[in-house]
Amino acid sequence: MAGIATVMMFITTLHLASLVRALNVNYYENTCPHVDSIVAASVHKATMNDKTVAAALLRMHFHDCFIRGCDASVLLESKGKTIAEKDGPPNISLHAFYVIDNAKKALEEVCPGVVSCADILALAARDAVTLSGGPTWDVPKGRKDGRISMATETRQLPAPTFNISQLQQSFSQRGLSLEDLVALSGGHTLGFAHCSSFQNRIHRFSPKQDIDPSLNPSFGSRLRSICPSHNKVKNAGTSLDSSSTLFDNAYYKLLLQGESIFSSDQALLTHPTTKALVSKFAYSQEEFERAFVKSMIKMSSITNDGQQQIRLDCKFVR
Ligand code: HEM
Numbered sequence: 073m074a075g076i077a078t079v080m081m082f083i084t085t086l087h088l089a090s091l092v093r094a095l096n097v098n099y100y101e102n103t104c105p106h107v108d109s110i111v112a113a114s115v116h117k118a119t120m121n122d123k124t125v126a127a128a129l130l131r132m133h134f135h136d137c138f139i140r141g142c143d144a145s146v147l148l149e150s151k152g153k154t155i156a157e158k159d160g161p162p163n164i165s166l167h168a169f170y171v172i173d174n175a176k177k178a179l180e181e182v183c184p185g186v187v188s189c190a191d192i193l194a195l196a197a198r199d200a201v202t203l204s205g206g207p208t209w210d211v212p213k214g215r216k217d218g219r220i221s222m223a224t225e226t227r228q229l230p231a232p233t234f235n236i237s238q239l240q241q242s243f244s245q246r247g248l249s250l251e252d253l254v255a256l257s258g259g260h261t262l263g264f265a266h267c268s269s270f271q272n273r274i275h276r277f278s279p280k281q282d283i284d285p286s287l288n289p290s291f292g293s294r295l296r297s298i299c300p301s302h303n304k305v306k307n308a309g310t311s312l313d314s315s316s317t318l319f320d321n322a323y324y325k326l327l328l329q330g331e332s333i334f335s336s337d338q339a340l341l342t343h344p345t346t347k348a349l350v351s352k353f354a355y356s357q358e359e360f361e362r363a364f365v366k367s368m369i370k371m372s373s374i375t376n377d378g379q380q381q382i383r384l385d386c387k388f389v390r
């Protein structure tokens with residue numbers, strides 16, 4: 073019996089080891105020591121020229137990690153009949169891929185074939201947060217790039233219409249807790265939402281109410297005037313919080329005032345655990361930042377055990 077138990081334990085350990093690739097902040101210490109600063113330079117240059125880059129990089133990393141783990145699947149181009157993630161819905165907010173490509177080019181010159189695109193994206197997301205006035209942290213590295221990207225799999229992303237149980241399930245399937253859910257939703261302190269992402273709250277919300285009653289009424293009317301039901305303005309929408317290029321805790325303060333954008337944000341107030349965390353983060357920027365860093369490291373460590381490689385061009389498998 074003891075023998076079987078030992079074998080079982082061994083198998084279980086092996087299985088986990090293959091799922092959780094050991095990441096390490098010093099991973100490129102000998103092979104590409106300046107990786108962090110080379111990526112940061114590319115992000116810095118781009119954010120100086122375009123205020124929307126930081127939000128785009130943070131969302132891109134989230135999107136990457138939630139589909140097949142953080143394996144840069146979000147960066148691959150469609151090829152032949154295979155439609156890639158980036159060409160599937162909801163790709164509407166994905167942009168600034170050039171920032172990753174520029175960093176990759178610079179890295180290929182000093183340490184060819186060494187740094188994964190998945191690591192570059194994880195670093196760029198951290199830099200985006202830091203350059204927007206948010207916290208900084210050491211990014212564990214050593215991810216590998218996947219070979220598969222399929223538009224159909226973007227269905228695995230949580231939708232902005234999700235309620236708290238759907239959100240909890242989506243996060244827990246990836247080893248993320250309710251605290252991670254609340255802290256990472258704070259990513260909505262940066263960036264922009266198109267009308268299509270929150271129209272469920274402002275047009276025919278329910279048979280009885282056009283506008284979601286949990287929205288502050290004047291805020292709800294404002295959203296509706298930006299996004300009329302027969303919206304003709306291409307790319308109409310609104311910023312995700314009042315200071316959409318500054319990484320702060322305004323998102324949580326606004327959420328408590330009925331001024332969140334997505335149903336999935338509002339849903340954080342419908343469960344006692346998540347509601348308490350929203351209040352805590354609204355009250356303390358420091359608590360928010362501490363939790364955000366912890367949860368980002370967790371999210372950006374989601375890996376898969378598929379056949380992987382180090383790409384030479386982030387848009388194509390080798
Ligand atoms: C909890 C589940 C989540 C849902 C349902 C969700 C949904 C969305 C949606 C629908 C958009 C707007 C797309 C558009 O209309 O253009 C958006 C934007 C964004 N999301 Fe989330 N998101 C979630 C979690 C996260 C996480 C974990 C992060 C990162 C930590 C994040 C960061 C962002 C950022 C930065 C933007 C703005 C993108 C830009 O302006 O380019 N989101 N999200």
Ligand SMILES: *[C@@H]1O[C@H](CO)[C@@H](O)[C@H](O)[C@H]1NC(C)=O
Pocket residue numbers: 158159160161163164166167
């Ligand atoms: C989003 O997908 C559409 C087709 O579904 C494609 O034309 C467009 O280029 C994609 N956008 C990005 C940013 O990749």
Ligand SMILES: *[C@@H]1O[C@H](CO)[C@@H](O)[C@H](O)[C@H]1NC(C)=O
Pocket residue numbers: 235236237238
């Ligand atoms: C969330 O939505 C799902 C699917 O529509 C439903 O089964 C579930 O009961 C809902 N949960 C809550 C807490 O509203």
